[in-house]
Amino acid sequence: MGAPAYLTILIRKINLRRFFWPGLVMLTILVWAAVLSFPRDNRLLLKFYDVGEGDAIFIRTEQGKKVLIDGGPDGRVVNYLSKDLPFYDRTLDLMIVTHPHADHLRGLVEVLTRYHVRRVVYNPGQYTEAVYRDFEREIKAQNIPVWTAKVGDTLTLDAKSRLLVLWPTSINQETSNPNETSIILLLRTGAFSALLLDDAEKSVQAALFIPPGDDDLEVLKVPHHGARTALDEFLVAKAAPKLAVISVGRNSYGHPSAEVLGAYSIRNIPILRTDTAGSVSILTDGLKWWYETVR
């Protein structure tokens, strides 16, 4: 509404010279914004986004390779990517779907419609969920190369960083519970390692083989948003991480459970929760590592 009054202000004679200075100012701002948004920190960034009850993990390696592991239950992940990628950069080198539950997958569909994704890693299966169909349709429509992943595979990110696949044992396991066949990854860069247990069930964790030499674990992503049923005390003791991260939001399941919190705190392992601390960033140069949280 408001036609007449706005009109009197907006209807002015067109004068192209009027656009010169505003145009120049905008261009200058743009160039400076581009320069300033260029990523200058050349440490590896491992970031657990606060996407509510779900998982979304972003990795930017020292050489600038960008990886997204799961996308959370809605489009929120896009807001975070918008902040972590400079505005002119619309590509992701790798997208990994650990398992096709909606709280991990839905956000990725949104990402696929916005970003150019060079490669997708996931294990296809007979899933009925609508979001899974959307996801596969988008991948086919854009003709994105797909890799599968099983134990023993290594995804080399750059000269220094790689993701080791610790699970599943085969790519064609028929199961009614995708949590049993979800892709479990170990990120290694220099002497730093992080174990990403997504929604792994207790039985999976018990069968998990962590390659020797990686016993010294820095960061562990607590499985299944801190669910009691996914707690394997033996693994917590064996892995003995320096920091545990729980990716969790408001939920009616009681995540994270008191038992899980207790299992870590009794071993003096600090816990960071995305619902209370916000997104958790871990920065490492391969030797030392730092963490910070952003709400």
Next chain:
Amino acid sequence: MATSPSYFRRLKLFLALNFSRLPLIFLLSLSWLFGSAAGIYLTPLLAVAGGLIILAVFLIKRGPVAYLSLFLIYLLAVLRLGLFSQSSPATTLDHLASREVNLQGTVDGPPRYYNQTQRLFMFDLKDSVSLRPVAGKIEITTSADVTYEPGQQLNLSGTLELTPGQGGRTYAEISYPKITARPAPPKPFSGFQKMLDNIRQKMLSILKKTLPEPQASLAAGVILGMKEQLPAEFANQLKRAGLTHIVVASGYNITIVLSFSAQLALFLGKRLSLILGLLLTVFYALLTGGGIPVWRAVLMSFIALSFEMTGREREARTALFLSAAFITLLQPESLTELSFQLSFLATFGLLYFTPVFDDMLSKIHRRGLGSKYFKEALSSTLAAQVATLPVLIGSFGQVSLVAPITNCLIFIVTPLIMGLSGITLFVGLFSAGLASLVAWLALVPLTYFVKVVEFFGNLPWALLRI
């Protein structure tokens, strides 16, 4: 200032309603509007009686014939509404607690997803059998196997559970109801609609591919009126900053489209640019997929513009009342709709109060900060704000205190955003790379807008609850 009347005198002129100096068409429209309002809010008998009393007063004080005809119009409006059967009053959710219910409703906002389930709100509820409206919203939990879209119509059957929620409100929920999607009502020109839908989706995807968030959603909101995909946090900040009206397809966008075409008047001549303006706004309204509010705005803006273009700028007030009367003629229940009330009042404020604020601001300072642009922006925002305030408070119980400031700050960039995003969309139809370049330019005003919203939306005192 000696030549222009003081705002007190203006106000007196306005309040005294010197009828003999007002055009007949204005008075006719006014009578019709009052009649419609009386017909809706009063019982027919009371409405007629009230009208008679006012008529009597006027007849005694002034001449008879003109006022009798005004009363006739008034009466017609009242009677016409009397013919509409009063819809049965809404059932409250309390009446349905812990009962098996069969409801139909509309999906409100995007569903939230959990492991294998999703939760979504439903509004616009009706009993599926009796078709009686049910007041309130319910939340349903269902499996994530099926995708539901905001605005989709669903039939639900299940047990309604009520739990007390925050702030004394009750929270109504149905877990795992039986859901059947209701087919969308058949639309005329469905092929055409589908084509427009495709264009809209294509345009949205161009914005999403070229711009980061929340700038992409903001651009989609400003140019296409699509506010569904705004990030929740940003939408909340927009509300607090008093800028939500920018992201709905409304009269504001239509005004800007019209003013672009008005610019062309210099090259095409008034008549041709008027026709072009009409075509452009109709296309725009179709494109935004906007419902009745957009069409109302098109009608109102167009009447206003044609008055302006035919050299009757002074009659803009008549144009406003004429178009409002026109709308209530077509659809009397518009009067009770918030969007109609707000757009009518905003324009009313712009027309009647802007000069008042202009005078006041001129008195406060004549030079310096009060550059012409800023003064015009501030007085028109204040005018629209003041006029819509009662309705805003009445229906939302809250008002943004920073709205006058934020509206001034974004006043200049909104046309810029529309223009540059529009060019991005146009170019994007041919080349994605080129679209990115234009989009980066659009990013400058968009980011400025976002920063204004974030700064003012985060001020703890930005929103006053009443």
